[in-house]
Amino acid sequence: MRIAYFDTIAGISGDMTLGAFVSAGFSVxxxxxxxxxxxxxxxxxxxRHLERSGIVAVKIDVVVSxxxxxxxxxxxxxxxxxxxxxxxAVKNFAKSIFHELGVAEAKVHNSTLEKIHFHxxxxxxxxxxxxxxxxxxxxxxxxxxxxxxxxxxxxGFVKTQHGKMPIPTPATVEILKGYxxxxxxxxxELTTPTGAAIIKALSKGVLSTERVQxxxxxxxxxxxxxxxxxxxxxxxxxxLDPVYASDEIVSIETNIDNMxxxxxxxxxxxxLSAGAHxxxxxxxxxxxxxxxxxxxxxxxxxxxxDILAIIFRETTTLGVRIQPxxxxxxxxxxxxxxxxxxxxQVKGIMNNGKEVFSPEFEECKRIAREKxxxxxxxxxxxxxxxxx
Numbered sequence: 001m002r003i004a005y006f007d008t009i010a011g012i013s014g015d016m017t018l019g020a021f022v023s024a025g026f027s028v029x030x031x032x033x034x035x036x037x038x039x040x041x042x043x044x045x046x047x048r049h050l051e052r053s054g055i056v057a058v059k060i061d062v063v064v065s066x067x068x069x070x071x072x073x074x075x076x077x078x079x080x081x082x083x084x085x086x087x088x089a090v091k092n093f094a095k096s097i098f099h100e101l102g103v104a105e106a107k108v109h110n111s112t113l114e115k116i117h118f119h120x121x122x123x124x125x126x127x128x129x130x131x132x133x134x135x136x137x138x139x140x141x142x143x144x145x146x147x148x149x150x151x152x153x154x155x156g157f158v159k160t161q162h163g164k165m166p167i168p169t170p171a172t173v174e175i176l177k178g179y180x181x182x183x184x185x186x187x188x189e190l191t192t193p194t195g196a197a198i199i200k201a202l203s204k205g206v207l208s209t210e211r212v213q214x215x216x217x218x219x220x221x222x223x224x225x226x227x228x229x230x231x232x233x234x235x236x237x238x239x240l241d242p243v244y245a246s247d248e249i250v251s252i253e254t255n256i257d258n259m260x261x262x263x264x265x266x267x268x269x270x271x272l273s274a275g276a277h278x279x280x281x282x283x284x285x286x287x288x289x290x291x292x293x294x295x296x297x298x299x300x301x302x303x304x305x306d307i308l309a310i311i312f313r314e315t316t317t318l319g320v321r322i323q324p325x326x327x328x329x330x331x332x333x334x335x336x337x338x339x340x341x342x343x344x345q346v347k348g349i350m351n352n353g354k355e356v357f358s359p360e361f362e363e364c365k366r367i368a369r370e371k372x373x374x375x376x377x378x379x380x381x382x383x384x385x386x387x388x
Contacts, residue, residue, distance in 0.1 A: 011190025014129025016220035021136035024218025053230035057219035062125035093134035178302030257292030
């Protein structure tokens, strides 16, 4: 899988993202040409090279020749994107980033996605940053985005259209809920709401020990210089090892010895319906020799609040244990295959360079009922056909 890895050395912003991709090999003239398809008048891209701690990086500036229009609603920005001649992939990337921004702004200002209007991110330069990022992803053929934990400043204030905001800003914090972040001692806005939305909308998570064949590297420079760290965003473009996919999930566990056991199946069902990857119960012997149950759940960190709400609402527990867990999994895909039973949905797993298909349980169950056959016979026939 071709990926872009965002190494947030000193956070991330829209202009740093464009600078990093230009540094990685995307020409400014080509990027500008694609951005003209937006039919957004009154801007030009300027690029220059800066040195940060001995590393040469690209600084991109969006020079606006006309007074930018603020107070755009999300529907206005989506309409602008949809009316352009940009590819559908670029449109989808860009709109997903704006959606993350809209959801966060609505939450912070106690409004709705339909009513919220953008200030800074509705300006020409922010629209160019976001759509330009989407164009860069398509140019490099990116199929997946990953990042390091996102660096945040944790002191001082930044001026906005709403007045002074604490660093990190409420919108940035809201966007990054559920995503790994690092608070630093830097008295500056390292990650902007636009940068946070790029990560949250596009990233599949953080990488740790995955094997990546790096093909291009680029450095995007921020405006200020810091003594604590080089003010850079590094982007690496390359191929992720096709054998494994990796992501980070959380394990939520609790021991329960004072609840009606008839309740546990319902709790497990609720947890799975809420998006947990797995939920199960194991008999255990607890303190004082009392028999109990270990309720264990695996879920994305973004689902943590929903999972906790169910556990505390539906069980008698007073507390849970939460631990980050790295998950490795074989790449899989779903496919329609023509069999003696007609077209059947199967799952394909790539292992050791070979793709192996196996039937889905629900499909086998459907066929068994339709054909009035034993389920095990359906499995055997499909497995034999899929191996042929």
